[in-house]
Amino acid sequence: MLEPPYPELDDLLVLMGEAGKRLSEIDATEGAAGNISVCICWPVEPRTRFQLVEQINLPQPIPELAGATFIVTGSGRRLREIIEQPVANLGCLVVDEGGSNGKLYTSHNKLFSRLTSEFNSHLAVHYDQITRSGTNFHAVIHAQPPYLTYLSHIPRYHDESYLNQHLLRWQPETILQLPEGIGLIPFQVPGSSELMEATTRSLREHRIVIWAKHGVIARSDISTKRASDRIEYAETAARYEYLNLTTGEQGIGLSPDEIRAICTAFNVQQTIF
Numbered sequence: 001m002l003e004p005p006y007p008e009l010d011d012l013l014v015l016m017g018e019a020g021k022r023l024s025e026i027d028a029t030e031g032a033a034g035n036i037s038v039c040i041c042w043p044v045e046p047r048t049r050f051q052l053v054e055q056i057n058l059p060q061p062i063p064e065l066a067g068a069t070f071i072v073t074g075s076g077r078r079l080r081e082i083i084e085q086p087v088a089n090l091g092c093l094v095v096d097e098g099g100s101n102g103k104l105y106t107s108h109n110k111l112f113s114r115l116t117s118e119f120n121s122h123l124a125v126h127y128d129q130i131t132r133s134g135t136n137f138h139a140v141i142h143a144q145p146p147y148l149t150y151l152s153h154i155p156r157y158h159d160e161s162y163l164n165q166h167l168l169r170w171q172p173e174t175i176l177q178l179p180e181g182i183g184l185i186p187f188q189v190p191g192s193s194e195l196m197e198a199t200t201r202s203l204r205e206h207r208i209v210i211w212a213k214h215g216v217i218a219r220s221d222i223s224t225k226r227a228s229d230r231i232e233y234a235e236t237a238a239r240y241e242y243l244n245l246t247t248g249e250q251g252i253g254l255s256p257d258e259i260r261a262i263c264t265a266f267n268v269q270q271t272i273f
């Protein structure tokens, strides 16, 4: 939830660009992998940046979000290039009265013909989170960080207790940044309704969820960069875990007692350790 004064449209575009650049720096957005969307519930004037307009049907009706604005990456666009030319890579969707359709605003310079094919999953998560929490801002990022994704190919990491007790032991920050731990959804076909439903459910309990054998999805109700930070914290943890596996598991990590002491000192509630 953001308090006024709300960020300007340009500021939101810059933050999406910076998140895309950072995720690219950590190798989580190879080629055109990954996508970003934000939902803004205060009035936004898209035509200052996005001059073209077309009517589109929404993947699902969202009557409670009539009037809300979504800024979404275009299909096939590269997250690392958003920062150079935001309007060429992003579309701006304003939901009509009734919540079944919307006006998609785009730029003369746009480099895509439709929004990301993952928009159905993004929209379902935004809708679920906003109608449950009442937040006026929500960011969702899908990226493909290699260490987290690799660990999701090893069956024992599909147990969420095992996954979190192993990944959250390497740095004191990890439990503070991800006190609910990391969720994991077994493999589902990208863009499928099964993946969409499982993602929505798991993101009610976690700030970041692994899509097994594919990548991750993270959310924030503060900023796009907060969501990308969550991916970076989780990916760093997975990198330590990978390092430990490749060196014969010589490291033991922070002990459960040490992690509980960190949580007590920083007043963080958690149930993983």
Ligand SMILES: [Zn+2]
Pocket (backbone or CB within 6 Å): 033, 034, 142, 143, 144, 190, 214, 215
């Ligand atoms: Zn993907």
